Structures are given as C-alpha cells and as structure tokens.
Amino acid sequence: MLAYATASGQHLTDTLKLKEVEIKASFQVNNLGFKQVKLDSTILIPRLDAKLSTILSQYSTVFIKSYGNNNLSTPAFRGTTSHHTIVEWNGININSPMLGQIDLSQLPVAQFQGVEILYGAAGLSRSSGAFGGIINLKTSPDWNNRLNVVVSQTLASFHNYTTTLNAEVGNQNFQSHTRANFGNGKNDFPFYNDYTGQREKLTNGFYTQYGFSEDVFAKIKNRHLISARIWYNYSDRDNPPLTINFTPDFVENMKDKSVRSLVEYKYVHRVFSGTISSALIYNRLRYISNVQNAEHQYYSFVNRIGGSYTGIRNLTIRPGIDLTHDWVNSDGYVNRKQRNVLGGFLELNYIVSKSITLSAMAREDVVDGELMPFIPAFGVEFNPFRNINLSLSANLSRNYSYPSLNDLYWDLWGNPDLLPEVSYSAEGGITWNLLNRSKSFFIETELSGYYMLMRDMIVWSPSITSSAIWIPENISEVASRGIETGINATVVFWESNLDLNVTYNYCRSTYEKETNPNGSSIGKQLIYTPINTMNASLRYKKSGYYFSYLFNFIGRRYLGKENIEYMPGYNLSTIFLGKSFKLNDIILSLQLEINNLFGLDYQSIANSPMPGRNFAITIRGSFSRKSAK
C-alpha cells in the first residue's frame, strides 16, 4: 500500500487500441470514508488548451462563478462559498492567504496530470476550512515511462491561441517532467448589451498567459522517494467592463506572477512510511484601473511532516504536523502582515472486519499563538457483499475556517476581531460498480446526501456611510443540504468504445439568521447558488476517430436574499470531433471543438457577457516509449 506505487496509470498518451474497458473508478470513497471524484488524463489530454475553471464546469458539479473567458472564475461546492473551497497543488494549499480563494482561470490544464476532488471533510487532516471540499491538482511519475512528449497547438475563435509542450523522460529510478504553456487572445466576441440595446463587441478582453514547470522524481531502492517541483506562471490581462459600465476610456488590467515550489522526501518501510515536505509559494498581483494602481505580494511557506504506521493489526495510524507561514505586503494593508499556523493532526483507520472500516480524524491548529477549537471527524465504510462492489459510507465532522488576511487587515475596513467560521456536517453515500466477465462493460453509480450547518459566517456588507465601503462581520448562519448522484458507464463493442457520464446535484443552501426585523431571507436560497446542476458527457471512439458531446445545466441563481430577482437557468452544449493518426511512433491528433453549440445568449454572473457559439481547432502530436514491464 505505497502511495507512489499505486499512483500510476496517468500517462499522457492517446489510446488508439481499445479492446477492454480501462478500469477507472472515478466515484470513490477514500480510506477515511469520504467521497472523492477524479478527473484523469483521458479527460484532460484533449483539453490541454483549457483552464481548470472550464474543466470543472464541464466535468464536475463544482459550481464555477465565471466573469467570462480567461476572467475571474471561482469554485463553490455544496452550497458553500469560494473561500470554503481549497485548491491544492500536490497536496499544498495554493489559495491566496489574502483572499482565501484562487482564480481558477489562472490554472492551465497543461500544468497538471489529474484533478482530485475531495468532498466535504475528506481533506480535513490536510487543512482546515474546506467546508465545501478540496480540489487537488496532481502531477506524479510513471516509473515505466522512458520518453513521452506531447505538443499541442490550438487556434480558437476571437483571436485566441494556445501552445503547450509536455516532455516526460526517465527510467525506473528517475523521472523528469517538463511542461510549458503559452496562450494569448483578444476575446473580442460580439454580444447583446441590454443597457444600450445594441449588439456590441467585447472590449478590453486581451490576455496573455504563460507558464513553465519542472518536476523531478527519484526513487532509491523502492525505499526512498525524492521529488522536487517548480511552477512559474505569469499572466497579463485586461478585464472587460461590465455591460453596465460606461466609464470613458475604461482601464482595468491585472498582471499576476506566481512561483510555486515543492520538495518532498518520502521514506517507505515495511510497516512505516514517513513524508517530509516543504513548499514555498510566491505571488505578485499588480492591479491598475482608472482609479487605482495597487500591488499585492505574498509568500506562503508550507512545511509538513507526516507518517503512517501499520504495525498494529488492522490499524493504520497517520500522525503529522504542519507549519504554514503567510507573509503579505499589500497596498491594501497599512503595513506588512504575517500569519503563522501550526497544526497537528492524527488519522486512525481501523478495519473491524472484511466489510467494516472505521476511521477517525483530528486536527488542532494554533493560529498566531492562539489555540483554535478542536476539529474532529469520524467515518465508517461498510461493504456488505463479497461479490458485489457496493459500498456504504457515512461520516460526521466539525470544521473551522479562519478569516482571510483581507478580512482581518484590509486597510481600515478589515476587522481584526473576526472569529473563525464553524461548520457541523453529516453525510452518507452509496457507491456501486460492476465490470462484466468479458470486461467489455463497466458501470458505476453514486448517491450521496449531506447536511451542513455553518455558523459565524463572515459577510462583508456596506458601511453606513457609503455603499461602496464594505466591512466584514461574523453575522450569518447558513444550512446546506443536498443530494449528489452520478452514473458512469463504458461499453466496448465492434472495436469501439462508448463512455457515458451523468452527474446531478440538488443543493438547498439557505439563510438561517436575520439581523434585521424587516428582513425576509430565512429559509431562502443563498444568492448565486444554483439548486439544480447537471452534467452529462458522451464519448465515442473508433479506429482513431473520437467524438464527445458535453452537456451542462446550471439552474436558476437568485440575486437577492429574498429570492425574487434571479439569473435564469441555462444549458450549454459542447462537442469535440477528432481523429488520431499513427505515423511510426508518433500519434498525431486533429480536433475540432464547438463551444456553446446552440449559440445561447447567457450570463454566468450578471452583466458579464459570455461568448456565443465559438470554435477551436487543435493539432496535437505525441510520442511515447515505455520500458518493458
């Protein structure tokens, strides 16, 4: 049960020959009884030009609030908000300590190999505060790889161009990954502006983004695993004005530079394994608009020691400590601010019988010398049948989310007296899967339900003097409950492969507290939180041809706590058509993508125009050589 020995199967190759179903359960329960979903290379490879925001909105039910192409996009799960979603890079929290969230449009797919989505308290031992869940971007070695090179070029509507390069080279003991991406675009798409009553072209939509990363992995005698990673990302983008904005000579530009690095050493023994890791993350954001010129910089230094001991029969013990130091120098703060979080955690996993596993998790944080409340979680997993892959799981947890540094220290508006937000949650789920004997058919389904009560929620609201000045306070209470269900099926027939995925979420996330006797929000749905969301995808492959149809439905989102004004629900369709050719050892793929197939005139965020029907053509070359197994 070595983590690195099992994390294979993520090669960057286009699969041409398909006789058997590739067995990949994407609905899973992790070893602590919590739900997780995976998006692997089969989904990511055709989308090397995309951003994480696009992938998540098309393939997961994480709700993405987007201001448009390459524009601010933030995630939310299970009726929580974006700062209750932690985005990680190989297990390291990369959310901005200033905002407590990250812009997913700044995370290009070309820079990671897989996405792991942990729901609810699944990642609690790694970090507190993820009431909704964790999105982990992963890169990991395939020790059988000798050489694997993927190069892609995409030309898309509205003057958008993306180039990516990915080279993996190595042997059984050493692997190196080099990734580069470069994209730019004008996003000058036409749209109808309600306020002017005219068809206009989006202005100020220019962006350029490039990134480079290098990962090296070394394995010594299957005992020691050493890895080092560095990822540089730069973007320069103009933000288009909202449709309501008629500022003469509108200017809004952001230059965002980040460097993320991580070194990790893992030692594996018969009953013991230990990991020590250290990550340094730097970000600089320069913001320029008609009225503002500001710079924000931060460092996050994340250190962790973790171990795993299996020397006691049926029991796994995983203790660990982590130390995070955040440092911010921002024009928005009076002076430099820092935060130190020391955390200790313990996971216990006990196999009661062949069918029952119990788990417990605990975390205790000390924030700037102050002891925070204890964070516990308990889980149980039950596999009642020997011959049927049916698994039932349930868990209970309490979690705390600390205020972001902006909440605490934003110049004169921040509130240093804020308390952490707290959530109490319970969830249960069933997963089932089946593979037929000839391995030509695989099906899996999932059904889960949750209830979460969040208290002392931090809300920024306008001050008495001006509606443009907002102050944060611990004033809100929210209850969220929902059902998530999905089905994946794969069939192999007539030398072809058919894949179907459908997921549906129902989420009622409601206000539970009113501060004003004239308010009428209690029991009403949270603003900008859809009750219904659904995704479906159908993929078909035969003799080098492939076709996908993606469908996304986002239900109505209310714009006020009294639930009168709303953004109507919409559904988007996307299709992919591709053909792969084999030229000696090189696979060349040509792909056409049509986004917003039916040319829907829609908005995700009020007054941010979205593009109509648009196209992308990608040419991708890959070369792969493996060592004999």
Next chain:
Amino acid sequence: MSYFVTLKSVGINTSANRFFFQFSAFLLGILSVLVISSCSKDPIRPNPGPPDPIPEDSTTFSEGFFIINEGNFNWGNASVTFVDSSTNTAHQNIFQEVNNRPLGDVAQSMKVMNNRGYIVINGSNRIEVVDLKDFKVIKSIEGFNSPRYIEFVDSTKAYVTNLYKDISVVDLTTNAITKTIKTPEWTEGMVKYNQYMFVTCIGTFTEPSSRRKAKLLILDTKDDQIIDSIPTATEPLGIVIDKKLKLWVLCSGGWDGYASPALIRVNPELRQVEKAFNFPTSEVPSRLDINPTCDTIYYLQNGIYQMPVTASALPSQPLISSGGRLFYGMAIHPIDGTIYATDAIDYVQAGDAFQFSSSTGAQIRKWDTGRIPGSFCFGETRISKK
C-alpha cells in the same frame, strides 16, 4: 503525491448483458432530454422576477413620489420605485417596465426639472433623462466621472458632482455636458445661494481621510468658475440652507474613524464657519435635510434625529430610533414636512420605505422598495430665488 492511499482497484464481477440493454435505453432517454432542453433561444440574463405593471390609468408620474434604489455596486440592479399618491401603492422597477431595459449600476439620486426626471447613475457613469408623462427615456447623458448629485442652476443649466476629477455642467435644453469644472476630486452636495453654488468637496476618493483636504467650494454660476473655498470638518456630505440664509453642512468624519463628525453652520455672505457641533468619533451621521419652513434640520445616526436651527447643542435622543432597522436613506417632504426614510435591511435583499410624522415620530405608512433604497424624489424642483 499525497499520503492518502487513494486508488482503489475495482473488482471483477459477474456478467451483465441485461445491463447493456437497460443502459442503451437510458442513454437514448438522456440524449432526447438533452436535445429538447437545448433548443431554448431566449436570452439568459438577470430576471427581475414577476413583473409589477404600472396601473393602466397612470399616465403621469407627477402625482406621487419616487424612491431611488441604489442597488449593489457592480450588480447593475438599481431601480426606481414609484408611489402613486392617490392609491398609496408602490410600483417597483418602473424604469425597466417602461423602457424594457435595466436602469444601471448604483442609482445615486434623482431630481425633476421641466417635467423631466434626471436619474443619476453613479456606477454606470450616466444620467438617464426620463419624461415624467410616461417615464420613457429621452436621453442617456454619458461622460461623467462617477456622478453623485444633480443641482439645477436654473431651468436650462445644472451642475453634477462627481467622485473623481470634476463637476460637470449640463445644458438642460440639449441634455449634454457642455463644460467641466476641475475640482480636487470627490464633490458631493450642492446648494444655491444668490448666484453662487456651494459644493461640498471631500478630497481624493482613494485617500484616507487624514490626507484629504475637505472644504466647501464656491462656484460662480454665471461663468462656472470656482471663486473661493472654505475649509470644513472631515467628509462634508450634505448641505442645506435655513430660513436665516445660513448654510448647514453635515461632515460624517470619514469612514475610517480618523476625525470626529461635525454639523457646521456657515455664513455664506462672510464665507466663514460660524459654529460647529461635534459628534463622538464613533458616530457616522449622514443624510442631512431641512423642513419646508427651513427651521428644523434632520439627520440619520442609526436613528432619525431632529434639531431646531436655533438649538445650542446636538439632540441627545433620536426622534425615531432604528429598532433593529438599518436606516439608509432619509428625506423631508418639501411640502408637508413629514419624514421619509428607508431600511436597506442587509443590502442583499429588497428594502422598505417609511413615512413618519415629524411631530411625534409615529409611522404613518410603509412601502416595499427595490434593493438598497437610498434617496427620494418628490417631483418638480423649485428654483429658490435666494
């Protein structure tokens, strides 16, 4: 590489041919749903909810008053509520109902001249000029720098204060900006005295109060020049004129608690501050107004306060306490002198408006409003001869 062991192998199970057929049927079902549901072509943009039609017989908007709902900054959900005085019913979102498009982002204020409504849209940088007969847009004036308030010099000329750069001069016959008067940034309230317009000027918007130089600017309306200025306390917002032709300026003290707020009295003839009533630093008073007889002033400080112009100290108790409400806008009816106030609730839902008696403070009426009701407009502005 996490220390979670996450990949679970999937076991191999019995054959399932019947699943194949069920699966195919399921697939067909899903596909047909997708195709049918994808055919809607209606534009998908903010929907104001159920319509609130204007009564058939209402051909004029001069019999009643308007509540200007700011809406949330950057949300584009500003609106105008019309209260028909014959029935005392509130009609929401009348601008959108009549003009079939949203009003814009942050509606700051509205005034009426020549039977035309001038709605100042701060966030959208526009003034929407509407005909009060039917509330149809006559013109959208653009080119402001975050406009705040409009004040009429006469029936042909108006000044518009801005958050940035300048004061705009608008020709009311062409409804266009004809001139700009450069200012030290944020200008707010205006009152006319003889041929002069007294304008509160807060200082640079993006700077903290400690660095701002707050003052009253004095404009000569004949040639649109700034001819003089009077230093004031921090963040002068509202300005009114009393029966003795003295100016009253409410200085909120600034949002950063740097300075104590003050209500100051200015002699416009001598261009001097005559008297200053200081508030505790923790308070942030707002929304200064005066009654029709120009002898009692009113302001908001959580509750609604009333103070005769002859008083020697600030009132210690409010006439109307907030009682958990979030009073956000307040104005005095220019004819009957009753108090109108709004409750913005928590800024993220539709608010309420109230009418109170100025003698007892008792509530007379209550109406529903749109989001963040901030100001009132009681019809045609009379140009004072003072």
